[in-house]
Amino acid sequence: MASRTMFDKVWDLHVVADLGGDMALLHADRILVHDLSGARALGALLEQGLEVRNPELCFAAPDHTVTTNPATGGIGNFHETCVRPLQDLTAQGKIRHFGLGDKGFGILHVIGPEQGITLPGTTVVCGDSHTCTHGGMGALAWGIGVSELVHALATQTVMQRKPKRMRVNFDGLLPDWLSAKDLILHVIGREGAASGDGYAVEYAGAPIRNLSVEARLTLCNLSIEMGAKVGMIAPDDIIYQYLSGRPYAPVGADWDRALAVWGELASDSEAAFDAEVNVPIDDLAPHISWGTSPEHTIAVTDRIPDPADEADLDRRQALSAAQEYIGLNPGAPIEGTPVDWVFIGSCTNSRLSDFAEAARVVEGRKVSEGVRAWAVPGSEAVKAEVEAAGLHRVLEAAGVEWRLPGCSLCVGANGETVPAGQRCVSTSNRNFVGRQGKGSRTHLASPAMAAAAAVTGQITDVRKLMG
């Protein structure tokens, strides 16, 4: 067979029917269901008198609307309207539901890998654009709408147009205090929020091979912010070791057979990509977003761009509008910008290593007066790991609030929001207008950079703080 990319190999494994042109009907190996799109889709399915075709391949959790306030047990304003309906509908549909109080509960993009639900070479779909996160495991994973989700639940398939293939090649050694978050923010800032439109992206290069599973998930999580519905990393021993023994991971002879298949998934050396992007990383500084699109990202050592430097009128106006919303001036250094809030969490950065990194920065320091800092674990399992390591005590001693798992301040669907006009350094994935609450101002950064902002009260180059 001709040389193929990893994307093509996984795609080919799942074609149920060729629909002509570039369209295919693909098998969905895993369907993830949450309390907004998922409950809506399940409701619509059952209303039409249809059934969930393969309930054993579907998994649910009410991650979006649970409250993360420790005093509540997760029961908040949307418990009756969103959380309970998901519980009821998944019971009707016979779907495994990781509800509040379940030790497997968490953000779907955290618990998928954690439970061994997400495996290399699988297709994973969910009514959530950050489903691309699972690509870090070597899965072909992407977000779908409610109607596509109804379709998937009813038929265990998704209708898709085959995207083009892009490879992002990282080269060099990851500098101290840089993380996967900085790498992907750098790519989006350099290439643009539309640069991945129409592509499935594979991340490759020696620095990627050294990344932990959690870092790979972070990297793939932001693929959609460059326009790519799919981001993937070839699986390797780091992934296999992580998966071995997890609740839903294969065992025995199945594990051996799976390993044999997974070992063949990497792109062939001769495989051709429609686009290649090369990213040297040796000299990178930590990155942070300044505006209202993830492409509005610069190194923390840089200055806010001046719209006057833009030749294109529409682009100039867009930069000006973003600066007006975010309340920053052209040409000003981003470092030193005062902040009101810090959020460490979301499907991007809410895993053990993220809190360990934040704890290293805040240890022996105090959250700056007037700053509210939240640490929101991605799952009950992460929460337990962090607490077993005593890291939550480090965070709490510094004045960081250690909360319950959920999507929380990333999107504010549960009512937890940043007040209008206030500025938040956030480890989440979107700095859109109003994303963290009406009028909120978001700066995307790594957990280390967020922690540095928390203890200094301003946007700070974490490398300076940590010597």
Next chain:
Amino acid sequence: MQKFTSLSAVAAPLPEKNVNTDIIIPIKRLVGTERGTLGEFAFEPWRYGADGRPNPNFVLNQPRYAGAEILIAGTNFACGSSREGAVWALNEFGIRALMAPSFGAIFFNNCFQSGVLPIVLDDAIIDDFMIQAREVVAGSEFNIDLERQIVTSPDGTTVTFETESFRREALLAGLDDLGMTMKRIGDIDAFQAADRDARPWIYGLQHKV
């Protein structure tokens, strides 16, 4: 699902690039709300001022674009969140077709589930259409013919566009994806039967933990 065959309508220009679906419909409008009530919230952050009154500067509030059924948009329109409510809000507002250099990929698929037609056209054509839409004399319309895959602009320019034949047939017939796949259940049964042998670890997951 409503069919899409052809459409003659006023087009509103929205040149901003990377317009995200949080702008098209904020998340709080999708929590515990019903379809059919979203039209008034389409583009809510831009369409209304802080006082809740219509923002007169926003294109869809301008009288000459009243009744616009087509949106001419910038690159990467409707990027970001997968929320299908973005399509529902636009459609309930009255938008039936969109033209842009590119679309958010999840939004693009979502359009076809509601009989909304997203048309990808070259930057230069979109730029020209934006100008024509801005200079429009009252009542002049763009015409979209899906069967022939042709857009005719107010000055009489015609351009062709491409849609997957599969998607085109479905829109013309008013069929969403599910309607078509239900005819292929046999294919799915056959795939899974063979796949259970090839990849047994994918299936038979018991409720664990």
